[in-house]
Amino acid sequence: MNHSLLRVFILLIILTLNVSCSKDKETLIDRNDLYPWCIVAFDSLERSPHQRISMLKDLQFDKYAYDGNKTYLDGLELELALAQENQIEVTAVWFWLNAKRDSLHQLSQSNERLLSILEQSEVHPTLWVSFNNNFFKDQSHETSLKEAIELISMIYEKATKLGSKVALYNHGGWFGDPDHMVEIIRALPEYELSIVYNFHHAQEDLTDLPRILKLITPYLSAVNLNGVTVGGPKILAVGAGELERQMVQMLLENGYNGPWGVLGHIKHEDVRIVLERNLEGIRTL
Numbered sequence: 001m002n003h004s005l006l007r008v009f010i011l012l013i014i015l016t017l018n019v020s021c022s023k024d025k026e027t028l029i030d031r032n033d034l035y036p037w038c039i040v041a042f043d044s045l046e047r048s049p050h051q052r053i054s055m056l057k058d059l060q061f062d063k064y065a066y067d068g069n070k071t072y073l074d075g076l077e078l079e080l081a082l083a084q085e086n087q088i089e090v091t092a093v094w095f096w097l098n099a100k101r102d103s104l105h106q107l108s109q110s111n112e113r114l115l116s117i118l119e120q121s122e123v124h125p126t127l128w129v130s131f132n133n134n135f136f137k138d139q140s141h142e143t144s145l146k147e148a149i150e151l152i153s154m155i156y157e158k159a160t161k162l163g164s165k166v167a168l169y170n171h172g173g174w175f176g177d178p179d180h181m182v183e184i185i186r187a188l189p190e191y192e193l194s195i196v197y198n199f200h201h202a203q204e205d206l207t208d209l210p211r212i213l214k215l216i217t218p219y220l221s222a223v224n225l226n227g228v229t230v231g232g233p234k235i236l237a238v239g240a241g242e243l244e245r246q247m248v249q250m251l252l253e254n255g256y257n258g259p260w261g262v263l264g265h266i267k268h269e270d271v272r273i274v275l276e277r278n279l280e281g282i283r284t285l
Contacts, residue, residue, distance in 0.1 A: 028248050028285045033258030035091055036061055036275055037224050040068040042264040043271035049079035053086050055272050059279075063089035065128065065222075065261065069096070070110035073117065080121045091259070092167070092196075092222070093118070095127040097151070099134040104150055115158060124163035126221065128196050129155055133173030144174050149187050156191050167221050169196045176201060178212050185219055194221035199228050199244060200235055200263065206243070210250065217254040224261030225282065235265050239281030248285060 036059075039052065047055065056064055064083075068076060083090050093114065101108035107115075118125070129152065136144040156166045168184065170176040178197070185193045195216050205212045206228075227236030228243040238244055248260075262278045264271040 027283070028245070028252065029260050029282055030258065032062075034061070034260050034262050034279075034282070036064040036264060036271075037261035038067045038263055038265040039064065039271045039275070040066060040072055042067070042267050042274075044268050045270050047271075049075045049082050052079065053082045053088060056088055057086060059272070059275060062087065063091050063259075065092040065094075066090050066125065067094045069094070070113075073110060073113055076114070076117050077121065080117070080123050084123060090123050090125045092126040092128045094169075095129045095155070096132070097129070097135070098132040100132075104147075104154055115162065118162050118164065126165040126167050126194075127155065127159050128167050128169040128222075130169040130171040131173070131175045133175070136174035139174075141174075145180070145183060145187070148175060148180070148184050152184055152193070153188065153191070156188075156193070165192060165194070165221075167194045167196045170198055170201050172201055172204075178205060178216050182215055182219060193219070195219045196222045196224065198224045198261075199226035199247065200224070200265065202226075202228060202247075203231075203234070206230060209243075209247070213247065213250050214254050217251060217256045220251075220256050222259055222261060223251060223256065224263055225278070226263050226265075227281070235263070237281050238263075238278045239284045245285045 036056065045051075066076070066079070080090060095111065095114070097111070098108070102111060131148070131151070135147060135151070139147070152166065152168070159166050168175075168181045170178060170181065174180060178195070181195050185191075185195070197216055197220060202209075225238050225244065225248070227238050227241030228247060229236060229241040230243070232241060260282075262275055262282070264274050266274050
């Protein structure tokens with residue numbers, strides 16, 4: 001067994017032993033602190049904006065984060081209006097950058113259109129920003145950090161004009177490293193930046209999990225839940241993994257109290273069923 005894998009197994013044992021007995025008979029997460037995520041581009045039924053808002057009402061959600069890519073921009077203006085009419089808050093929108101289309105001087109047509117739609121709307125969701133690793137591949141850490149700071153500064157200024165905030169979203173690669181996200185935030189103390197942490201992108205963090213969760217907690221604005229198992233699948237229902245309960249417990253003990261994302265993220269299933277499965281898993285935590 002290699003040293004990294006051994007460390008993970010030791011960590012699993014420690015985390016299991018350290019679960020606070022005071023929480024054993026309590027619900028770790030309040031239902032009111034939950035919001036759905038990855039329910040637009042991940043839905044086998046390909047719901048329309050009307051159908052999606054109806055589903056959220058049926059499931060008694062009063063907020064969600066919007067993950068639609070350029071394919072869904074035609075319906076975004078309507079969806080924002082419908083959400084507002086139904087008193088459902090769109091807390092965030094996915095803002096993905098790719099070096100093939102986006103640069104410091106020119107955003108892609110779809111990203112510019114997204115900003116334009118938000119400018120015309122009456123809602124001001126946080127931009128969940130992440131980058132394709134083609135921005136940073138084969139670059140030194142110093143060069144990557146400088147480029148990331150410049151790009152985040154540019155996006156932050158655009159977001160501020162819209163009345164929106166910016167959160168850094170861990171999605172793998174150089175930018176998705178929690179240490180790098182904290183480094184970017186600390187380099188921009190004049191900006192109100194935060195971190196969105198995703199359990200389904202946490203596999204590379206498992207060997208150093210207590211330190212990483214303690215490091216990022218002061219900057220967290222959202223945590224998206226998922227089942228987590230050492231070497232396990234990227235997408236796993238909450239409650240089906242080995243580590244998610246302990247990870248939530250550690251975040252709570254570090255001072256984070258929500259909000260928490262309920263993940264869709266399965267293209268070949270009805271997203272309502274996926275959400276219900278994860279809600280049940282959260283209850284079993």
